[in-house]
Amino acid sequence: IPHAVCGGIAVTLHGATRSTKDIDVLVAREHVARILEIVRPLGYEFAALPMAFDRGTDRERHVQRVSKVEGEHHMILDLLIAEASFAGFLDDRIQVVLPEGPLSVVSRPTLVRMKRLAGRAQDIADLEKLEDDDGR
Numbered sequence: 001i002p003h004a005v006c007g008g009i010a011v012t013l014h015g016a017t018r019s020t021k022d023i024d025v026l027v028a029r030e031h032v033a034r035i036l037e038i039v040r041p042l043g044y045e046f047a048a049l050p051m052a053f054d055r056g057t058d059r060e061r062h063v064q065r066v067s068k069v070e071g072e073h074h075m076i077l078d079l080l081i082a083e084a085s086f087a088g089f090l091d092d093r094i095q096v097v098l099p100e101g102p103l104s105v106v107s108r109p110t111l112v113r114m115k116r117l118a119g120r121a122q123d124i125a126d127l128e129k130l131e132d133d134d135g136r
Helices: 009-015 029-042 108-118 120-132
Strands: 004-006 021-029 051-053 061-070 073-081 093-098 100-107
Touching: 004 029, 004 100, 009 021, 021 029, 029 061, 029 073, 073 093, 073 108, 093 108, 100 108, 108 120
Parallel strands: 021 073
Antiparallel strands: 004 021, 051 061, 061 073, 093 100
8 A cells, every 4th residue: 555654753754753642644535444454453433533634725724533552551653634725645655774674754854844834833943943954
């Protein structure tokens, strides 16, 4: 399934370390049902209703959230849909080689575009780190 890690994990992989409370993965809408099947045995059983942000604008974004609970921990997987303002972003991904194997991640320029589109306080802080020459 074509995918690319984005969000806080991608920020860290691009050299601007920070903590995160969820896993964000960019995917095509046609793969969402299959992904939900794949993660269910891993404990991700609680799928929220699909979310849309800034609907009808050039900043429109769609997310399918699925989560799991282990003891006192609530873990979130957000599937960001590669359409609307994220259209074409899945085509701009790179492979990062980790000891466990390769990981598909959005490119730094695409990550910056995604952060600008979201525009929340954390995204602005991430942009400052990503655009700082010392953080590269």
